[in-house]
Amino acid sequence: xxxxxxxxxxxxxxxxxxxxxxxxxxxxxVGGERLHDxxxxxxxFREIHGTDTAGADAADTGLDDxxxxxxxxxxxxxxxxxxxxxxxxxxxxxGPDQQWRGWWGDDPPFHHPVFVLTHHEREPVAMAGGTTFxxxxxxxxxxxxxxxxxxxxxxxxxGGGAATVQQYLRAGLVDELHVAIVPILLGGGERLFxxxxxxxxxxxxxxxxxxxxxxxxxFTRPSR
Numbered sequence: 321x322x323x324x325x326x327x328x329x330x331x332x333x334x335x336x337x338x339x340x341x342x343x344x345x346x347x348x349x350v351g352g353e354r355l356h357d358x359x360x361x362x363x364x365f366r367e368i369h370g371t372d373t374a375g376a377d378a379a380d381t382g383l384d385d386x387x388x389x390x391x392x393x394x395x396x397x398x399x400x401x402x403x404x405x406x407x408x409x410x411x412x413x414x415g416p417d418q419q420w421r422g423w424w425g426d427d428p429p430f431h432h433p434v435f436v437l438t439h440h441e442r443e444p445v446a447m448a449g450g451t452t453f454x455x456x457x458x459x460x461x462x463x464x465x466x467x468x469x470x471x472x473x474x475x476x477x478x479g480g481g482a483a484t485v486q487q488y489l490r491a492g493l494v495d496e497l498h499v500a501i502v503p504i505l506l507g508g509g510e511r512l513f514x515x516x517x518x519x520x521x522x523x524x525x526x527x528x529x530x531x532x533x534x535x536x537x538x539f540t541r542p543s544r
Contacts, residue, residue, distance in 0.1 A: 322468055323495035324399075326478045326485055327391030330355035330534075331499050332506045337482040340508035344407045347423060349509045355502050358533035364388040369429045383531040387498065396471025398434045399463050401484030405436045405453065412442045421445055422453065433470040435463045437484060460487050482510045490519040494541065497523055501535040 331337050332355060339349025348355065359365045362385040402408075406420040413419060422428060427448040434453050442455040456463040467476040478488055488494050497520075499512070513520070523539035530536065 336509040396474030400479035
């Protein structure tokens with residue numbers, strides 16, 4: 321049965337999935353880029369994102385690389401919040417030259433349908449490499465239904481940010497949650513586990529391992 325999976329959600333030791341004062345210049349908040357240094361150092365990340373391919377052979381292929389690769393395996397669609405798609409707030413701009421097309425350039429690393437949660441309608445945006453962004457205005461469960469339909473029997477990845485993951489956790493819809501705990505302190509920003517009460521109580525620890533760079537904690541929900 322297809323599952324909803326959260327992978328490689330990087331979090332500081334003090335619980336933040338993004339730093340303070342997120343902006344176009346600092347999409348992960350001040351200091352937030354450090355949350356992903358461990359991922360960028362892996363071969364799989366560089367291959368998936370098409371970055372620094374010349375250095376991919378010298379990149380990390382150990383434990384951290386395994387988690388990055390696992391997060392991309394068996395995924396047929398992705399769901400993300402509007403903040404993960406872009407910094408625009410309110411209604412989308414009208415002019416085609418003003419339309420934000422995401423943080424990832426002309427060939428995003430997804431290569432499958434992506435469903436963006438928003439309160440404002442927008443026509444789908446087709447990108448190179450098979451990625452099409454669809455904008456969902458009628459809630460998280462509608463986005464999940466559409467994503468499962470589009471995934472063709474494969475799993476759906478829940479991207480982020482923290483507020484989006486929280487919504488799905490509170491609804492009891494997350495089947496697998498992998499958090500990468502990075503040994504830094506951000507001191508402020510957006511927390512993953514705020515305001516959940518007992519919403520995550522149905523998830524059970526499946527794996528807890530660490531590399532020199534990060535600790536990996538993976539939870540799963542027993543079969544429905």
